[in-house]
Amino acid sequence: MAKQLSGVKVAIVVADGFEQVEMTEPNNALRAQGAETVIVSPKEGMVKGWNHTQWGDTFNVDVPIEEAHAEDYDALLLPGGVMNPDRLRLEKKVVSFVRSFFDAGKPVAAICHGPWLLIDAGVAPGRRVTSWPSIRIDLRNAGADVVDEEVVVDRGLVTNRMPDDIPAFNRRMIEEFAEGTRRSRASGVELSQSNVSS
Numbered sequence: 001m002a003k004q005l006s007g008v009k010v011a012i013v014v015a016d017g018f019e020q021v022e023m024t025e026p027n028n029a030l031r032a033q034g035a036e037t038v039i040v041s042p043k044e045g046m047v048k049g050w051n052h053t054q055w056g057d058t059f060n061v062d063v064p065i066e067e068a069h070a071e072d073y074d075a076l077l078l079p080g081g082v083m084n085p086d087r088l089r090l091e092k093k094v095v096s097f098v099r100s101f102f103d104a105g106k107p108v109a110a111i112c113h114g115p116w117l118l119i120d121a122g123v124a125p126g127r128r129v130t131s132w133p134s135i136r137i138d139l140r141n142a143g144a145d146v147v148d149e150e151v152v153v154d155r156g157l158v159t160n161r162m163p164d165d166i167p168a169f170n171r172r173m174i175e176e177f178a179e180g181t182r183r184s185r186a187s188g189v190e191l192s193q194s195n196v197s198s
Contacts, residue, residue, distance in 0.1 A: 015087040
Protein backbone atom coordinates (compact mmCIF):
# COMPACT_ATOMS: atom_id res chain seq x y z
CA MET A 1 0.00 0.00 0.00
CA ALA A 2 1.38 3.41 -1.00
CA LYS A 3 2.13 5.85 1.78
CA GLN A 4 -0.13 8.91 1.79
CA LEU A 5 2.67 11.46 2.16
CA SER A 6 5.42 10.09 -0.08
CA GLY A 7 7.25 13.04 -1.63
CA VAL A 8 5.73 15.54 0.83
CA LYS A 9 8.14 17.83 2.68
CA VAL A 10 6.96 19.29 6.01
CA ALA A 11 8.53 22.16 7.95
CA ILE A 12 8.29 21.87 11.75
CA VAL A 13 8.90 25.26 13.36
CA VAL A 14 10.07 25.28 16.99
CA ALA A 15 12.08 27.29 19.51
CA ASP A 16 13.42 26.13 22.87
CA GLY A 17 10.57 25.04 25.13
CA PHE A 18 8.28 23.31 22.62
CA GLU A 19 6.19 20.58 24.24
CA GLN A 20 8.22 17.56 23.20
CA VAL A 21 5.36 15.12 22.62
CA GLU A 22 3.66 17.69 20.39
CA MET A 23 6.62 17.53 18.04
CA THR A 24 7.76 13.92 18.30
CA GLU A 25 4.41 12.14 17.93
CA PRO A 26 3.20 14.10 14.87
CA ASN A 27 6.72 13.90 13.41
CA ASN A 28 6.71 10.11 13.77
CA ALA A 29 3.22 9.90 12.26
CA LEU A 30 4.26 12.03 9.28
CA ARG A 31 7.41 9.99 8.68
CA ALA A 32 5.46 6.74 8.94
CA GLN A 33 3.34 7.97 6.01
CA GLY A 34 6.43 8.77 3.92
CA ALA A 35 6.83 12.51 4.59
CA GLU A 36 10.20 14.20 4.89
CA THR A 37 10.21 16.39 8.01
CA VAL A 38 12.57 19.29 8.62
CA ILE A 39 13.06 21.17 11.90
CA VAL A 40 13.20 24.91 11.28
CA SER A 41 14.13 27.27 14.11
CA PRO A 42 15.38 30.78 14.87
CA LYS A 43 17.99 28.97 16.98
CA GLU A 44 20.89 27.32 15.16
CA GLY A 45 22.47 24.01 16.13
CA MET A 46 20.20 22.34 18.67
CA VAL A 47 16.76 23.10 20.09
CA LYS A 48 15.47 21.82 23.42
CA GLY A 49 12.07 20.32 24.13
CA TRP A 50 9.96 20.63 27.26
CA ASN A 51 8.69 17.40 28.80
CA HIS A 52 5.59 18.19 30.89
CA THR A 53 7.27 19.91 33.88
CA GLN A 54 10.96 19.88 33.01
CA TRP A 55 13.40 20.23 30.16
CA GLY A 56 13.34 17.34 27.71
CA ASP A 57 15.62 16.18 24.92
CA THR A 58 17.58 18.21 22.40
CA PHE A 59 17.04 17.95 18.65
CA ASN A 60 19.10 19.03 15.67
CA VAL A 61 17.92 22.10 13.82
CA ASP A 62 17.92 21.19 10.13
CA VAL A 63 17.34 24.68 8.71
CA PRO A 64 17.76 28.04 10.47
CA ILE A 65 14.80 30.34 9.90
CA GLU A 66 17.07 32.77 8.06
CA GLU A 67 17.49 30.14 5.32
CA ALA A 68 13.92 28.80 5.29
CA HIS A 69 11.52 29.55 2.43
CA ALA A 70 7.91 28.35 2.37
CA GLU A 71 8.15 27.46 -1.33
CA ASP A 72 10.57 24.67 -0.36
CA TYR A 73 7.89 22.90 1.71
CA ASP A 74 4.46 21.37 1.13
CA ALA A 75 3.04 21.79 4.63
CA LEU A 76 3.74 23.29 8.06
CA LEU A 77 3.52 21.87 11.59
CA LEU A 78 3.44 24.19 14.64
CA PRO A 79 3.90 22.35 17.95
CA GLY A 80 2.86 24.13 21.12
CA GLY A 81 4.18 24.38 24.65
CA VAL A 82 3.90 27.67 26.50
CA MET A 83 7.44 29.01 25.94
CA ASN A 84 7.81 27.93 22.32
CA PRO A 85 5.07 29.94 20.54
CA ASP A 86 5.62 32.89 22.86
CA ARG A 87 9.23 33.05 21.68
CA LEU A 88 8.37 32.42 18.04
CA ARG A 89 5.81 35.25 17.98
CA LEU A 90 8.65 37.73 18.58
CA GLU A 91 10.59 36.52 15.53
CA LYS A 92 9.54 38.50 12.44
CA LYS A 93 11.00 35.93 10.06
CA VAL A 94 9.06 33.14 11.75
CA VAL A 95 5.80 35.11 11.57
CA SER A 96 6.41 35.86 7.89
CA PHE A 97 7.29 32.21 7.22
CA VAL A 98 4.03 31.04 8.81
CA ARG A 99 1.94 33.62 6.94
CA SER A 100 3.46 32.59 3.61
CA PHE A 101 2.00 29.07 3.94
CA PHE A 102 -1.48 30.56 4.22
CA ASP A 103 -0.81 32.96 1.34
CA ALA A 104 0.17 29.98 -0.81
CA GLY A 105 -2.84 27.87 0.26
CA LYS A 106 -0.64 25.17 1.80
CA PRO A 107 -1.89 23.04 4.70
CA VAL A 108 -0.92 23.95 8.27
CA ALA A 109 -1.35 22.02 11.54
CA ALA A 110 -1.05 23.72 14.95
CA ILE A 111 -1.22 22.00 18.33
CA CYS A 112 -2.36 23.29 21.73
CA HIS A 113 -0.61 26.69 22.18
CA GLY A 114 0.67 26.61 18.58
CA PRO A 115 -2.31 28.60 17.21
CA TRP A 116 -0.95 31.67 19.06
CA LEU A 117 1.28 32.13 16.01
CA LEU A 118 -1.78 32.45 13.78
CA ILE A 119 -2.65 35.71 15.52
CA ASP A 120 0.68 37.36 14.82
CA ALA A 121 0.70 35.98 11.27
CA GLY A 122 -2.62 37.78 10.68
CA VAL A 123 -4.44 34.64 9.58
CA ALA A 124 -6.80 34.08 12.54
CA PRO A 125 -9.78 36.23 11.39
CA GLY A 126 -12.63 34.08 10.09
CA ARG A 127 -10.89 30.78 10.84
CA ARG A 128 -12.64 28.06 12.85
CA VAL A 129 -10.10 26.75 15.36
CA THR A 130 -9.58 25.08 18.71
CA SER A 131 -6.66 25.43 21.12
CA TRP A 132 -5.47 25.14 24.69
CA PRO A 133 -8.13 26.88 26.85
CA SER A 134 -5.92 29.73 28.09
CA ILE A 135 -5.32 31.18 24.61
CA ARG A 136 -8.88 30.93 23.30
CA ILE A 137 -9.79 34.47 24.29
CA ASP A 138 -6.70 35.72 22.40
CA LEU A 139 -7.85 33.85 19.30
CA ARG A 140 -11.43 35.18 19.66
CA ASN A 141 -10.13 38.73 20.07
CA ALA A 142 -8.13 38.21 16.86
CA GLY A 143 -11.32 37.31 14.98
CA ALA A 144 -11.22 33.50 15.02
CA ASP A 145 -14.28 31.31 15.58
CA VAL A 146 -13.05 29.29 18.57
CA VAL A 147 -14.66 25.98 19.58
CA ASP A 148 -13.93 23.33 22.19
CA GLU A 149 -13.46 20.20 20.08
CA GLU A 150 -10.85 17.46 19.91
CA VAL A 151 -9.65 18.48 16.46
CA VAL A 152 -10.89 21.13 14.03
CA VAL A 153 -10.22 21.37 10.29
CA ASP A 154 -10.88 24.61 8.43
CA ARG A 155 -9.69 25.13 4.85
CA GLY A 156 -6.44 23.21 5.27
CA LEU A 157 -5.79 24.35 8.84
CA VAL A 158 -5.83 21.62 11.49
CA THR A 159 -5.88 22.54 15.20
CA ASN A 160 -6.30 20.64 18.47
CA ARG A 161 -6.60 21.41 22.18
CA MET A 162 -3.95 19.39 24.02
CA PRO A 163 -1.57 16.42 23.89
CA ASP A 164 -4.41 13.98 24.68
CA ASP A 165 -5.92 14.90 21.29
CA ILE A 166 -2.79 14.01 19.31
CA PRO A 167 -4.01 10.64 17.89
CA ALA A 168 -7.09 12.30 16.33
CA PHE A 169 -5.00 15.32 15.34
CA ASN A 170 -2.45 13.12 13.57
CA ARG A 171 -5.14 11.36 11.52
CA ARG A 172 -6.67 14.63 10.32
CA MET A 173 -3.26 16.26 9.78
CA ILE A 174 -2.17 13.41 7.51
CA GLU A 175 -5.44 13.61 5.54
CA GLU A 176 -5.17 17.38 5.12
CA PHE A 177 -1.48 17.32 4.24
CA ALA A 178 -2.13 14.66 1.59
CA GLU A 179 -5.17 16.44 0.15
CA GLY A 180 -3.73 19.95 0.44
CA THR A 181 -0.48 18.96 -1.22
CA ARG A 182 -2.33 17.39 -4.16
CA ARG A 183 -4.52 20.48 -4.45
CA SER A 184 -1.65 23.00 -4.34
CA ARG A 185 0.43 20.97 -6.79
CA ALA A 186 -2.51 20.70 -9.18
CA SER A 187 -3.10 24.45 -9.06
CA GLY A 188 0.62 24.99 -9.65
CA VAL A 189 0.45 22.84 -12.77
CA GLU A 190 -2.59 24.76 -14.02
CA LEU A 191 -0.81 28.04 -13.35
CA SER A 192 2.34 26.99 -15.18
CA GLN A 193 0.30 25.72 -18.14
CA SER A 194 -1.61 28.99 -18.37
CA ASN A 195 1.67 30.88 -18.28
CA VAL A 196 3.02 28.80 -21.16
CA SER A 197 -0.07 29.35 -23.30
CA SER A 198 -0.24 33.11 -22.73
